[in-house]
Amino acid sequence: MAPANKAVVFTDFDGTxxxxxxxxxxxxxxxxxxQKRRDGNIDILENRVKFRDAFKEMLDSVPTPFDECVDILVKNIKLDPGFKDFYAWCLAEGIPVIVLSSGMEPIIRALLTNLVGPTADQIKIVSNQPKHLPDGTWTIDYHDDSDFGHDKSLAIRPTANLPKEDRPVLFYCGDGVSDLSAARETDLLFAKYGHDLITYCEREGNPFVVFKTFSDIHRDIKDIMENRTTIDEVAGRYGREKAAAAAATAT
Structure with a gap:
């Protein structure tokens, strides 16, 4: 069982x-x-191309000035309906929420401020940055030299390697190919329904639980932290549900 008030939530940002x-x-x-973007994601999943190369090519196809991109996104990107309540609960419980993103920090910060409000300033962001070029265009400036451009596992590992008596319970929430490096680093992985992270986890045999909104994550983490269930019980749910669905189909 998890001791109360001893957890960290790492989470992807975009699509999560x-x-x-x-x-x-x-x-x-x-x-x-x-279509070309989806083809690139499949190439990444099938190990035909590095994430950093496909992602840079994707962003370099956007000719719009960076500041205009931020304005467009603020007007069009919406928040997961369960995130505000979940984040408010984490603040009240003293549970840090840390964004690990393959996106760019100015975009993430602008969207969080717009969607969550002033308390979003307490969310730490570890991400890539934009690089503004002399001709007025921009590209992505990667966080590190890994195949991912930003190896999210590197941000998690120092906490994961703490002595047992000091180590908090670690959760990770994600949806896609940029989350592959973080998939094995935490105690419980939440993978978004209908997205590529589930495909990867099933192929690699990595334990996970499916979520549709942050309301699902909120329920499960709250139950774990308040000793109403265990990480193993939550992690085993998807396998049980999948087996039950297969049995129902067979009959």
């Missing part, structure tokens, strides 16, 4: 805290389009 991935939105509407 938000309903739509802001980088996908830019690419689909201003760049080279949805």
């Amino acid at each position: 805290i938000t309903l739509k991935d802001s980088n996908d939105y830019l690419t689909d509407n201003l760049g080279y389009g949805e």
Whole structure:
């Protein structure tokens, strides 16, 4: 069982805290389009291309000035309907929420401030940055030299490696290919329904639980922290539900 008030929530931002991935939105509407983007994601999942290369190509297809991109996203990106309540609960419980993102910090900060309000300033962001070029265009400036451009596991590992008596319970919430490096680092992984992270976890045999909104995550983490259930029980739910669905189909 988890001791009360001893947890950290690491979470992806785009498509996890938000309903739509802001980088996908830019690419689909201003760049080279949805089909080519999806083809690139499949290439990443099948190990035919590095994430950092496909993601940079995707963003470089967007000709719109960076500040205009931020304004467009603030007007169009919506918040997961359960996140505000979950974040308010985390603040009250003293549970840090840390965003680990393959996106760019100015976009993430602008969206969090717009969608969550002033308390969003307490959310730490570890992400990439934009690089403004002399000709007025921009590209992505990666956080590190990994194949991901931002290896999210590197931000989690120092906490995960703390001595047992000091180590908090670690949760991770994500949806896509940029979350692959973080998938094995925490005690419980929440993978968004209908997205690529589930495909990866099933292929690799990585334990996870499916969520549809942050209301699901809120319920499960609250129950764990208040000793109404265990991490193992929550993690085993998806397998039980999948087996039950398969049995029902067979009959």
